[in-house]
Every structure is written in structure tokens, then in C-alpha cells.
Amino acid sequence: MSDTKKFLYVNRKAPYGTIYALESLEVVLIGAAFEQDVQLLFMDDGVFQIAKGQDTKGIENKNFSPTYTALGDYEITKMYVSQESLDERGLTIDDLMPLTYEDEDDDWAEKSSIIVVNNAEIAALMEEQDVVLSF
Amino acid sequence: MATMTVNGKDYEVDEEGYLLDLSQWSKEVGEELAKSESVDMTESHWEVIDFLREYYDEYQIAPAVRVLTKAIGKKLGKEKGNSKYLYELFPYGPAKQACKIAGLPKPTGCI
Secondary structure, three states, rough: OOOOEEEEEOOOOOOOOHHHHHHHHHHHHHHHHHEEEEEEEOOOHHHHHHEEOOHHHHHHOOOHHHHHHHHHHHHHOOOEHHHHHHHHHOOHHEOOOOOOEEEEEOOEEEOOOOEEEEEEHHHHHHHHHOOEEEE | OEEEEEEEEEEEOOOOOOOOOOHOOOHHHHHHHHHHOOOOOOHHEHHHHHHHHHHHHOOOOOOOHHHHHHHHHHOOOOOOOOOHHHHOOOOOOHHHHHHHHHHOOOOOOOO
């Protein structure tokens, strides 16, 4: 497609309790279905959206966290995570789900989509987008 | 709320006929949904339906067509991993029709 735009979806809220995380994921899938250049950024409580071992039985909500692991199939290969937000919550990259994609240009090798970034890198990342959507 | 009846049991469906509670799905319900879409189910059809249900179970979404064709090709063989094959089975759109028969919600981004 000729008019591909760079989209950054900024996810800043905890996965449950509000509808933001699920709505963002829906819009991400729509953007990817229209073959746009889609990237995700998780910061603030948004880092919990991709935390490992989510169990929603107690709150009777659908656990949609497995869907993030399908995004590699949608050619979403860049999932940025704020280093500061992880630090503030006592989390490390090992507390996050493994999110991967298969690199077509490298014999379909499985690679991690997670890129940890600091605040200066986040500013630069936002600067280079055509569209930034904050949830 | 719309319902459909299979073997004397009522199932709730949305305004487009998609099953509301996917845990109620059975092969008989699938057959009935296929009838409403005028699709004659064969082994090849069920293969795609089973695949979709497994995909949903793992990722909690119905895949977009592009993702479906790629994944089918990987799992069931290259000759099946193309939209021609899938459209022959499900002429009104593999994602839309096959998801309906599989008891899944309409795929996100499907128009």
C-alpha cells in the first residue's frame, strides 16, 4: 500500500478496571488489518498489560493478554516498554510475556518484539510518528 | 434477542447470526450455522473450523484473513494457505463465514 502511515499506540493504563487497554488492542488490530506501520508503547500502569501470568477469574473479565502474543502474526514487530515505568513498579523484562515475531528477511527466525526504552528515546520515538494515539 | 434452535435447544445469537456464547458451540450448532450461510460442510471445511477454534482458544481473537491464510499454510500445508482455497470453501469470506460457523465473534477489522 502506498499511503502507509506510522502509528504509535501509547498504552498507559492497567489492563482491567477501565476499557482503555482492550479498546486500544482492538484499534491496534484494525490498524494492522489495514496494513499500517503499527507500533505499541507501554508506559505507566500500561506495562501491566503485557505482564506474565494474568488471571482474571476473580473479576469475571475476559483475560485478553494472550492476544498480545498474536500481534507478531499481524506483522507488529515493535513493542516499546518504558524502562522508567518498569523500574517504578519493581518490574523487569522477565516479568513480561515473551512477545515475538518471525523475521521474514532472516529465514523466519523468531525474534523478540520487546524494546525497552528510556524517556529520551520515547520522546524521539513520538517525534518520528505520523499518528500517536494515547489510551 | 435473536435465537436459533438446534435439536430443540435455543441458542442466543446476535443480529447477524453470530453465536453469543462460544462455549455453547458443538458440531451440530456448527452444522446449523453453516446451513444459515448455505455452506455444505466437508472434511476440508471442518479442518478450517477446527483450526479457527484452536486459534481462538490460544489467542482469544479470531484472526484477520491475511493472518489466517498464513497460519493455515503453515499448519495444513502450502496448497491450502492461500485465499483462493479458502474462498472456495467459504465464498462470502473465510474470516466472516468460517468464524460464524465456528461460533466465534466476527474478526476485528472485518468489514
